[in-house]
Amino acid sequence: MSSAYVNNEMQSEFGLIPPAFLPARDMCLYEMHLKYLANPEENVFLTIPEEFEPSDIDLQKLADRKVRLVKLPTELSVLEAFLKFLSVIKPCGGLKIVFGDTFVELCEEDLMKADVVAVQSVETSHPWMHVEPEGPYFYDEPQTGDRDELVCCGYFHLSEPMHLLKSDNQYNLSDGLNFYASRVGLTCMEPKSWLDFGHVPLFYKAKKAQLVSRAHNNISVAGNVLTKASTDTQKVRAEADWYSRLPTSVALHCPRFLGEASIDGMAAYQIEYMHLPSLGELFASGRLPARNWATMFDGVVTLLEKMASIEPSHSMPESQEKFRVDFLKDLIVPKLEKRVEEFSRKLDFKLAGEFVVNGKKFPRLSNVVDEVSALVSKLTPATISIWHGDLFFGNMLYDNRSEHVYCLDPRGRSSSSALSIYGDLRYDLAKLAHSVFCRYDVLISNRFDLQISSLHKIDLSIYEPHHFARICSLFEGEVLSRMKFEKRDALLICVALFLSMLPLHSDNSKRQFALLATALLCFDEVETL
Helix, strand or coil, X not given: CCCCCCCHHHHHHHEXXXXXXXXXXXXXXXXXXXXXXXXXXXXXXXXXXXXXXXXXXXXXXXXXXXXXXXXXXXXXXXXXXXXXXHHHHCCCCCEEEECCCEEEECCHHHHHCCCEEEEEEECCCCCXXXXXXCCCEEECCCCCCCCXXXXXXXXXXXXXXXXXXXXXXXXXXXXXXXXXXXXXXXXXXXXXXXXXXXXXXXXXHHHHHCCCCCCCEEEEEECCEEEEXXXXXXXXXXXXXXHHXXXXXXHCCCCCEEEEEEECCEEEEEEECCXXXXXXXXXXXXXXXXXXXXXXXXXXXXXXXXXXXXXXXXXXXXXXXXXXXXXXXXXXXXXXXXXXXXXXXXXXXXXXXEEEECCEEEXXXXXXXXXXXXXXXXXXXXXXXXXXXXXXXXXXEEXXXXXXXXXXXXXXXXXXXXXXXXXXXXXXXXXXXXXXXXXXXXXHCCCEEEEEEECCEEEEEECCCCCHHHHHXXXXXXXXXXXXCCHHHHHHHHHHXXXXXXXXXXXXXXXXXXXXXXXXXXXXXXXXX
């Protein structure tokens, strides 16, 4: 059930979208429902506002699971929307109902139980439906004020849902459930876990609970402290060193650094956990007005200008001419050649093959690598200053209340892998460009459609974020232009970035080929500029 839009507070964060389309992990919330709650053999329906148009990618994902969309007026109450839904689909048997702004984890046995409602005790106050388990009896306002009062989690399994249409004395959902419980009967059950995405504080609480540890990394959150540990000692210590050495003006754009640590033999550090969305989530799943992106890019430029204004002192190795001249070449070229070779070896195809992407024939991949390497080596050296080293949208947070941009997960090393906070800021600009022009965050959220008809023939369709063309124009005019970096040079480095990351996504071969196709399409644009 997702036939209304998120509330005003959530709209200010993500735009005008139904709750089932909110970001959750690396997918939309409706995808979590389909993955964990819906049996592939079941008929699945999704209610959405009647004027809402899902993206082509979402429509394809829903069609792949044979989900039927039911559009309803947004002015209906929850009960009215549910009764209208019942009158449309006229179910002949049982029905599982999941609210679009919630996710419950149930064991296989509980998923099979009928005439049940998922409930859990809560310690905070939000507009939930409350439950007295004896009966059960449902009501809209808390009755006792106790910290352990039971509330509905937004999951119901009714064996005779059409029975709800038989009462004329129903004004809200609690009335409808009380009527059903008195006629058919309902039992309360507690889910294994429950995440509520319907209100800003609860959304970020749910997001914190979903933090996923990546390869080599172990991430945990206790209170407002995030601890990042890793078996890659050099990497995690480099990140900690970067945080610890930042001047105040730049540190204001980062979570508070709380010091280094060690956990189970792994190097670690701690930072403040910030309850904010990433720019990647806003770009890939949000529907914010273009003017919001103009404000965000102003914040990005403020951060970049602060970093650009702080150069290494003359006595430091980073201030030497050779460091400046060779930085991008040393950082990009060896890694590019090595990783493309690794990718081709693991997938057992020859670099001599000519790829066809979206009907366009490209040079041999080995030729593309050689040309990109040569062009990167010829880029005019730039001034060395503070840099981040991995400044893509997924590593940036945005606070819409203060209109402030934050960054996290820095590289912390120079091209020679020595600990350093200094580098070529154009690399950070290219990382941003690969998020905007090339939609990297959309790709890693699996919001694309890929068809491979042979090993070297690829058709790729990537989700276009809301106001995509305008966002690209704003980025080029407000960020690249103000930082005096040519779009062609940014895209050139983007090609190298996408090709270099291919073996890093070996757990998802479909995504690997999407990244490869994106690199080639980007290379084509470089050739035309």
